[in-house]
Amino acid sequence: MSLGEFDLIAKYFVRPAGQGPRRAVVGNGDDCAVLAPAAGMQLAVSTDALVEGRHFLSTVDPARLGHKALAVNLSDLAACGARPLGFTLALTLPRVDEAWLAGFARGLLDLADEHDCELVGGDTTAGPLAIGVTVLGEVPVGGVLLRSGARPGDELWVSGHPGEARLALEAFRGTLHPSLPAEAFDATRLAMECPQPRVALGLGLRGLATAAIDVSDGLLGDLGHILRRSGVSADVFADALPLSRWLAARPRHEQLDCILAGGDDYELVFTAPPERHAEVLALGAQLGLVLSRIGSVGHRDGSAPRLRLWEGAAPLANRWVSFDHFRQPSPSTPAPNPGEAP
Known part of the structure; x- marks a missing residue:
C-alpha cells in the first residue's frame, strides 16, 4: 500500500x-509556523x-x-x-x-x-x-542589499564562473560542436543541477556592496534589473568575464552565449565603490571564491539605462537577452536521450 x-x-x-x-517557535505540524527574528x-x-x-x-x-x-x-x-x-x-x-x-x-x-x-x-x-x-x-534593519543602490563610478563584479549551467544544457540539447568530453559534461551538469547559493558572500557584502542580484535568467538580463532600479548605465568588458576550465576550451561565441545569457548560475552580480576594491578581493580570498571585476557603472544616458559591451577597446553588439518564461520556449528542453552523456 x-x-x-x-x-x-x-x-x-x-x-x-x-x-x-x-529556529522556529512553532514548526512543522501546525496550521502555521511561527518564527521570531532577533531584535x-x-x-x-x-x-x-x-x-x-x-x-x-x-x-x-x-x-x-x-x-x-x-x-x-x-x-x-x-x-x-x-x-x-x-x-x-x-x-x-x-x-x-x-x-x-x-x-x-x-x-x-x-x-x-x-x-x-x-x-x-x-x-x-x-x-x-x-x-x-x-x-x-x-x-x-537598514542593512538589506537591493537592486536600487548602484551609483555612478561603482565597479561591477560577478562571483564564480557563470555559464557552466548553460553549457551543460546545450550539451543535453545536442547543439555543441564539438561535443563536450565526458569529464566536462559531468562537471557542468553538476553546476546546472546542483548550484551553490552564495549565502556567505551575500552576508560579507553587507555594508560593502551598493547593489546586488543573483544570476538566474542571464547575466546581462539580471544586470539590467540593477540598472533600471538604480537609474544608471554600465559598461561590461567581455574580455574580463571569468572563464571556467570548461568554457575556456569552447569557441568564443559559445563562451559569450553561455556567460552573458545562460542563466541558472545563481552567482551574484554586485556593484561596489572603487575605493573598496581591495576589500572585495579580500572577501573573495577569505571565502575561497573567485570575484571578478567585469565593468563599471556610469550615469544614465538618455531616457533609459544604457548597457554597453566591449571586447578589448572595440564595442560589441549586444544580441543577448535573458530568459522569459512567457516569451521563449523552455530552457530545459532535453536532447533526444537526456539520460546519456553526449
Whole structure:
C-alpha cells in the first residue's frame, strides 16, 4: 500500500527531535509556523517554483533536485544579504515514489542543515511534478542589499564562473560542436543541477556592496534589473568575464552565449565603490571564491539605462537577452536521450 499524504510528510519531511536546525517557535505540524527574528532584524522572504520540463529534466537525480529546489531560494536571500531562517515546501507529485522521495528529501534537507535553515511547513498534493519553496531570512534593519543602490563610478563584479549551467544544457540539447568530453559534461551538469547559493558572500557584502542580484535568467538580463532600479548605465568588458576550465576550451561565441545569457548560475552580480576594491578581493580570498571585476557603472544616458559591451577597446553588439518564461520556449528542453552523456 502506498503512503498517504500525512504519512509521506511524517516519513520524509518531519525531522526527529534533535536533528536539523530548530529556529522556529512553532514548526512543522501546525496550521502555521511561527518564527521570531532577533531584535533589530527584519524578515526577508522569497518564493520560487520549479516545474518538470521547464526548470529541470525528468532524468535529474532526485537528491540534486531537492538541493536545487532550496538553493535557488537561498540564492535570493544571498543577493539581499540575508541569513536563512526557515522555509516551506509545496510539493505536487504525480504518484508516491518512495525511492524518489528519499533522495529528494536527502538533498533538500542536507542543504538546509548546511545553512541552518529549518523546514517549518508546507503542503503536498497530487498532480504534475512541481516544487514550490518559500524561504525566510533575517537581515539587520537598514542593512538589506537591493537592486536600487548602484551609483555612478561603482565597479561591477560577478562571483564564480557563470555559464557552466548553460553549457551543460546545450550539451543535453545536442547543439555543441564539438561535443563536450565526458569529464566536462559531468562537471557542468553538476553546476546546472546542483548550484551553490552564495549565502556567505551575500552576508560579507553587507555594508560593502551598493547593489546586488543573483544570476538566474542571464547575466546581462539580471544586470539590467540593477540598472533600471538604480537609474544608471554600465559598461561590461567581455574580455574580463571569468572563464571556467570548461568554457575556456569552447569557441568564443559559445563562451559569450553561455556567460552573458545562460542563466541558472545563481552567482551574484554586485556593484561596489572603487575605493573598496581591495576589500572585495579580500572577501573573495577569505571565502575561497573567485570575484571578478567585469565593468563599471556610469550615469544614465538618455531616457533609459544604457548597457554597453566591449571586447578589448572595440564595442560589441549586444544580441543577448535573458530568459522569459512567457516569451521563449523552455530552457530545459532535453536532447533526444537526456539520460546519456553526449
